[in-house]
Amino acid sequence: MPVNLPPLSRRAFGRLALASSAAAVGGMWRAGPARAAAPTGEPIKVGILHSLSGTMAISETTLKDVMLMLIAEQNRRGGVLGRPLEPVVVDPASNWPLFAEKARQLLSVDRAAAVFGCWTSVSRKSVLPVFEELNGILFYPVQYEGQECSRNIFYTGAAPNQQAIPAVDYLLSEDGGGARRFALIGTDYVYPRTTNQILVNYLKAKGIAESDIMVNYTPFGQSDWQTIVSQIKAFGSAGRKTAVVSTINGDANVPFYKELGNQGISATDIPVMAFSVGEEELAGMDTAPLVGQLAAWNYFESIDTPANTAFIRQWHDFTRNPKRTTNDPMEAHYIGFNMWVQAVTKAGTTDHDRVIDAMIGIRQPNLTGGVAEMLPDHHLTKPVYIGEIQEDGQFSVVWKTPGLVPGQAWSPWVPETKDLIGDWSKPISCGNYNKATKTCLGHKHA
Amino acid sequence: MLKARSACLVAALWLGGALLPGVAHADAFSGLSSARPDETAATVSALAGSGAPQAGAVLQALGERHLFTTPDGGLYIRHGEACIDARTGQPVAVVPDGLKPIRLNNRIRTALAGAQAEMGLIAPQADIRLKAADALYGRHDPAMLLALDHALSVEKDRTVRTRLMQARAATILAQPPGQGAQDARLEAVRSLAAAGGLEARGILAGVARSDAEALPVRHAAQAAVSSIDWHLRAWGVLQNAFYGLSYGSVLLLAATGLAITFGVMGVINMAHGEMMMIGAYVTWMVQQGIRATIPALEPVAILVAIPVAFAVCGALGVLIERGLIRFLYGRPLETLLATWGLSLILQQAVRSIFGPTNIAVQTPAWLSGSVAVGGMDITLNRLAILVFAGLVLGGLMLVLRRTPLGLQMRAVTQNRRMAALMGIRTPRVDALAFGLGAGLAGLAGVAVSQIDNVSPNLGQSYIIDSFMVVVFGGVGNLWGTLAAAMALGMGGKVLEPTIGAVSAKIAILVLVILYIQRHPRGMFPVRGRGVES
Structure with missing residues (x-):
């Protein structure tokens, strides 16, 4: 079993170094080697709205770090519009109402030109009214359930048609085992419920009978999976290839996979396709019983491209920890941040309205060899990869979509939204435009 | 085309x-x-027969x-x-x-398992042949029929032979219905019906559903499926009872420490969960330490971690009692706030030192996997926790009943002034009792590190359940804690398959609240005059 973690002292040192560097980041880039003319003038403030304490700190702390790295890098390149960028880090502490409060602070007190933040959908829903009221800009980097399209939010993570649908296509295919029975297992909140609603409709359209679909929800932090795993086992004994589609959130994954391993279910019997398990989560798991289990993402650390190699090296240098992993939401921030820099440069100002208009159509190479384009519905074009978990805690890509998949804000597989599109370009300028009736529903996002 | x-x-x-x-x-x-x-x-599949x-x-x-x-x-x-x-x-x-x-990838892994099984059929050792037969039974790949027939013609060992016959039956049924004689298929259905189990049920269910199948075969398969289902249901009840016991034992472990600090001493200790979390981190450090120094001892690192976690958490508990709790006796609200603050400090401290992400505590091989008992799967890590919880509770009973410390603790709880007059140093007893409770929480941490993820948030997911168990069982009564843990564990697992995990959790909470309304002192209230004050 490979050791994934460095010895304590080194890690502790790295953490402390990181904490102090975060505190002193204001002075740090000026000391660094300048590649372009040093930026001068009043700094442009960039808000970072990620939980640094509480339950979500496990995922979000990394995103705060990657933003600090990207901003420091941009300042070395001469800042934006000749002015330096200044990160404003706030800690919403995994507390949803506090997210809204901190967002308001970033927009009205700090006057942040753009905010990068949120992880859970509930935190995004909590800040959405604030961003619309104060006309701010939020970059949201996590794969989510779709069914939302705000003018003030850029969704740089995957929409369901960029993750869930291709993943199920893979499971249905010959290479993915040709599954004909599906257990949709998720944590009980908005993302799994909406995703599963879309998937159930999609599977039915693909000819899977209702009796061949099992949907099961568990509370947050579920740690006792004995009953559910044995239910999956029984569900899988109906004489047809069975697959599990997991929207289990964060921490509950470890005991789930442990129970699968202990009850003797391997990836070749019943493969598990996860939408929320990435490199970061695997770092805290004993991966031996997980080998062969699947995950669908738009980025994997193991993808071998020059851009990705450079990004990983930069990340290791920045964190001073050669074992820190990179993951999909980090790439989303990388793309989102560079797009914002391009849009501000193009608009020649940080004025929110003009930047929002300039964003559409911006193209930014992603880390895996493709080009992400900001679409009129504020979603990106992305490649979709299916990865298999390896012994070393990395994913090996076993399948990818032939081209880039454009994100769809509204799912065609949900009856209420099948006619809706988002289009913030003129002349439509509407987040929920009904193609059939040619009307804009206006202030109603879900 | x-x-x-x-x-x-x-x-x-x-x-x-x-x-x-x-x-x-x-x-x-x-x-x-x-x-x-x-x-x-x-290529892998072809290699086996090459x-x-x-x-x-x-x-x-x-x-x-x-x-x-x-x-x-x-x-x-x-x-x-x-x-x-x-x-x-x-x-x-x-x-x-x-x-x-x-x-x-999975496709190659599947082919590899099949190829290795095919080659294993002609191995000289009977156990390898048995494993191969098992694998081929699970795969039931029609291409393997020839290899199976050949193996059957030379096999002498009876156990292997039986398994081979079942593998052959499964393989015959996996062929398209048109192929082979109907008699052979009927015979295969009978053989699988006798074998039983989930795997056989899966194959038979497929046969029973297939339209291309001859009617007698379909009917036989149908009957076999219902008979297997009946068996599975019967075993399912037992299996669920084990799940309930196992869940109860985790609750029991989490609650025993609190049964001392809250139950016996009356301290509302919100930092109890964090003691468990520290116990789990100690387990990880012991594992890392042993791996770096004496790799041969790695499989038993978890056993070494038990006393270490107890000692570390116990010492920390004494420190907390001396430094914080002792100033707050008799002021429950302030204790609640202070220990809650302490829990946040401990969480953030661990987060700063070890990082916010999960750490991987290894499960040794002897604690992984499961053993089949009849139609049940007993997972070894759960079984170990069940036994461990029993040992911890037994040990705690012994300490309370048979040692001077236990006697002094009970005396101080019942009548502090009288105990002090008898020459008992009550502050020392308080510190040791709190240390004991914290040490027990550390032991619980060692156990949950084997089933749950280890992160700074670990404690939060157990604190509510722990309080529920202690209050429901009756404050100050260890038997009550045991009964409550098992009742909540069993109750949850009985409800879960029918109404789902989310509703089961809600239903359990509602039932506990209703019960506490009627019986505010829990299931096994401590009676006596001293308690009233």
Whole structure:
């Protein structure tokens, strides 16, 4: 079993170094080697709205770090519009109402030109009214359930048609085992419920009978999976290839996979396709019983491209920890941040309205060899990869979509939204435009 | 049509490529280094029956990820610096350049398992043959029928023979219905019905549903499925009872420490969960330490962690009592706020030192997997926790009943002034009792590190349940804690399959609230005059 973690002292040192560097980041880039003319003038403030304490700190702390790295890098390149960028880090502490409060602070007190933040959908829903009221800009980097399209939010993570649908296509295919029975297992909140609603409709359209679909929800932090795993086992004994589609959130994954391993279910019997398990989560798991289990993402650390190699090296240098992993939401921030820099440069100002208009159509190479384009519905074009978990805690890509998949804000597989599109370009300028009736529903996002 | 043609084209290209000059080897092994998983999988399946002398070694190396390929199609098995040519089995002096491991995916893994099982059928050792028969039973691949027939014709061992017969029955049923005699299929259905189990149910259910199947076979399969279902249901009740016990034992472990600090001492200790979390981190540190110093002892690191976690958390508990709690006796609200604050401080401290992400506590091999008891699967880590919880509770009973410390603790709880007058140093007893409670929480941390993830948030998920167990069981009564833990565990697991995990959790909470309304002192209230004050 490979050791994934460095010895304590080194890690502790790295953490402390990181904490102090975060505190002193204001002075740090000026000391660094300048590649372009040093930026001068009043700094442009960039808000970072990620939980640094509480339950979500496990995922979000990394995103705060990657933003600090990207901003420091941009300042070395001469800042934006000749002015330096200044990160404003706030800690919403995994507390949803506090997210809204901190967002308001970033927009009205700090006057942040753009905010990068949120992880859970509930935190995004909590800040959405604030961003619309104060006309701010939020970059949201996590794969989510779709069914939302705000003018003030850029969704740089995957929409369901960029993750869930291709993943199920893979499971249905010959290479993915040709599954004909599906257990949709998720944590009980908005993302799994909406995703599963879309998937159930999609599977039915693909000819899977209702009796061949099992949907099961568990509370947050579920740690006792004995009953559910044995239910999956029984569900899988109906004489047809069975697959599990997991929207289990964060921490509950470890005991789930442990129970699968202990009850003797391997990836070749019943493969598990996860939408929320990435490199970061695997770092805290004993991966031996997980080998062969699947995950669908738009980025994997193991993808071998020059851009990705450079990004990983930069990340290791920045964190001073050669074992820190990179993951999909980090790439989303990388793309989102560079797009914002391009849009501000193009608009020649940080004025929110003009930047929002300039964003559409911006193209930014992603880390895996493709080009992400900001679409009129504020979603990106992305490649979709299916990865298999390896012994070393990395994913090996076993399948990818032939081209880039454009994100769809509204799912065609949900009856209420099948006619809706988002289009913030003129002349439509509407987040929920009904193609059939040619009307804009206006202030109603879900 | 188009598909078939393109497949031919690919095959032709592949053959052509293999025959080109410069590409050295075109033999049974060449397909292994293909970039296409389906080709690799096909080669693996073909290798098993090819009779190539190196096939076994090559397949084993592939499964263990020791098989490497060079750009010109060479295959090498490499263990560290030792490198041998896979085709010949001869060692090579110089490790060739550009070695790349052959990657596996599920398709190749499945083919590999089948190929290894096929080769295992002719192994000299009976246990390997039995394992092979098991694997082929699970795979029921029609292509294996010949190999199975051959194996049956020479097999002498009775257990292996029975398993082979079942594997053959499953394989026969996996053939399309038109193939083979109806009698053979009926016989196979009967054989599988006798074998029972989930696997057989799956195959039989498929037969019963198939329209192409002859009616008598379908009916027989139908009957077999219902009979197996009945058995499974009966075992399912027992299995669920085990799940309930096991869940209850985790609750019990989490609550025993609190039964001392809250139950006996009356301190509302919100930092109890964090003591568990620290116990789990201690387990990880002990594992890392042992791995770095004496790797041979790694499998028993978890046992070493038990006393260490108890000592560390116990000492921390004494420190907390001396530094914080003792100033707050008799002021429950302030204690609640202070210990809650303490829990946040501890969480954030661990987060700053070890990082916010999960850490991987290894589960030793002897605690992984499960044993089959009849139609039940008993998972070993859960069983170990069940036993451990019993031992901890028993040990705690002994300490309370049979040691001077236990006597003094009970005396101080019942009447502090009187105990002090009798010469008991009550502050010392308080500190030790709190330390004992914290140490027990540390033990719980060692146990949950084997089933749950270890992160700074670990404690939060157990604190509510722990309080619920202690209050529900009756504050100050260990038997009550045991009864409450088992009742909540069983109750949850009985409700879960029918109404789902979310509703089960809600229902349990509502039931506990209703019960506490009627019986505010819990299931087993401590009676007596001293309690009233």
